[in-house]
Amino acid sequence: MRYTFFLRNGGQLLQEELTQRELSPDEAKIFTSTELKKATNDFHDNIVVGQGGFGTVYQGFLSDNRMVAIKKSKEIDAIQVAQFINEVIVLSQINHRNVVKLLGCCLETQAPLLVYEFINNGTLFEHIQNKAKARSFCWDMRLRVAAEAAGALAYLHSAASPPIIHRDVKSTNILLDTTFTAKVSNFGASRLVPIDQTQLSTVVQGTFGYLDPEYMQTNQLTGKSDVYSFGVVLVELLMGKMALSYDRPEEERCLANYFLSKLKQSNLFQVLDDNIVCEGNSEKLTSVAMLAKRCLHVKGEDRYSMKEVAMELEGLRLAGKQSWNQIEPIEEESESLLSRKMNAFAIANGEGSSTAIGYDSMRDHISGR
The missing domain is CATH 1.10.510.10 (Transferase(Phosphotransferase) domain 1)
Structure with a gap:
């Protein structure tokens, strides 16, 4: 099922783009669903830090102890997949000190997950x-x-x-x-x-x-x-x-x-x-x-x-x-x-x-x- 979601969410397209653009894993990492479930204690409600029309944002910790924000999007349709992948590629290359850094994504879930650096002083x-x-x-x-x-x-x-x-x-x-x-x-x-x-x-x-x-x-x-x-x-x-x-x-x-x-x-x-x-x-x-x-x-x-x-x-x-x-x-x-x-x-x-x-x-x- 994870592989089905991966393909439906444009995983193959993303891998091809990463190879073509010669981006390193540090610039656009593809996380597994297992990694992000562990980072969020299986997306537990007590670590939700934001909700809205876009979906839900969780605070999490990666295996290297980096604190991250994980955005669990609402479902996207097939028409939006190519645009989603394109945005992941472009945003992962942006390195401006006043833009929240996109660390990567996960495509093995029903709706794609985005992983960002965690900013901890509110809006x-x-x-x-x-x-x-x-x-x-x-x-x-x-x-x-x-x-x-x-x-x-x-x-x-x-x-x-x-x-x-x-x-x-x-x-x-x-x-x-x-x-x-x-x-x-x-x-x-x-x-x-x-x-x-x-x-x-x-x-x-x-x-x-x-x-x-x-x-x-x-x-x-x-x-x-x-x-x-x-x-x-x-x-x-x-x-x-x-x-x-x-x-x-x-x-x-x-x-x-x-x-x-x-x-x-x-x-x-x-x-x-x-x-x-x-x-x-x-x-x-x-x-x-x-x-x-x-x-x-x-x-x-x-x-x-x-x-x-x-x-x-x-x-x-x-x-x-x-x-x-x-x-x-x-x-x-x-x-x-x-x-x-x-x-x-x-x-x-x-x-x-x-x-x-x-x-x-x-x-x-x-x-x-």
């Missing part, structure tokens, strides 16, 4: 939303995390071959280690972009509250879709609130909309997180707010690239001197379109769900060196 979402954690999560730390995550995404867009669009950028998919180093994670929805293309036609997938409205309208996925979602993450860091909440008044439910409206009214400092406003970083806060606004343009062509976002954040982190003195007007048409599309999608999908489902320093940061 960015938790450090923003937990009141006790948020009080100690100072602005300089937030800015560093933002710069690191942006650098990782810029690397995926610009330096990976082929380029990778994450497609589900959000605060729960940015992990933090014990030194608060950011690690971008969860590439289950990611797409590989052929070298000769800049966009892909796909069924809309992502998490409501972070979804690019242009992508929602056109089904055309580009790197600018990740930029929009990252803009929402910047707003979360600034405001200390969830991207979407139906517990808030109607005008505040979608955080991106509410942020843009307050920015337009020149009331930014009325809505920023009290934990960071008291630190006296008004220029930095304004700078990041303006950067977030640029990421949140409805039209992708008006947004920065992820590389430009990363350079901007790293520059602010290192120098802290850049600021904007004026807030650009927000186009009424764009604001209206964003509101209409968000509301329509909320009705269709429900709250917060993952839908079906110095220069040298800046350069090195983005390249992952």
Whole structure:
């Protein structure tokens, strides 16, 4: 039965790809089901560290005592097998300090298993939303995390071959280690972009509250879709609130909309997180707010690239001197379109769900060196 699953999940194809690309076992290991059952005490419920539409994540220990995270996916159909194998091959070759490292996979089970390095300080979402954690999560730390995550995404867009669009950028998919180093994670929805293309036609997938409205309208996925979602993450860091909440008044439910409206009214400092406003970083806060606004343009062509976002954040982190003195007007048409599309999608999908489902320093940061 294990061999049947191995073949159905693309095991033979993966082995051929590994041989062709001359990847070492350290770069893309194929684990046996026996190894991973032992690592997780037969996938015991008491070591579950995360669950969602993608499946379940377990904490485990390999035979060499390395702590790992093992993602047990929901079943995938035959059409998805080749894409799954391709993603394993590409992600196993990514070695960026701010991307969670994929160690390998197991194809001997009903649904494939992915094995990642274990990051043990929770998610960015938790450090923003937990009141006790948020009080100690100072602005300089937030800015560093933002710069690191942006650098990782810029690397995926610009330096990976082929380029990778994450497609589900959000605060729960940015992990933090014990030194608060950011690690971008969860590439289950990611797409590989052929070298000769800049966009892909796909069924809309992502998490409501972070979804690019242009992508929602056109089904055309580009790197600018990740930029929009990252803009929402910047707003979360600034405001200390969830991207979407139906517990808030109607005008505040979608955080991106509410942020843009307050920015337009020149009331930014009325809505920023009290934990960071008291630190006296008004220029930095304004700078990041303006950067977030640029990421949140409805039209992708008006947004920065992820590389430009990363350079901007790293520059602010290192120098802290850049600021904007004026807030650009927000186009009424764009604001209206964003509101209409968000509301329509909320009705269709429900709250917060993952839908079906110095220069040298800046350069090195983005390249992952």
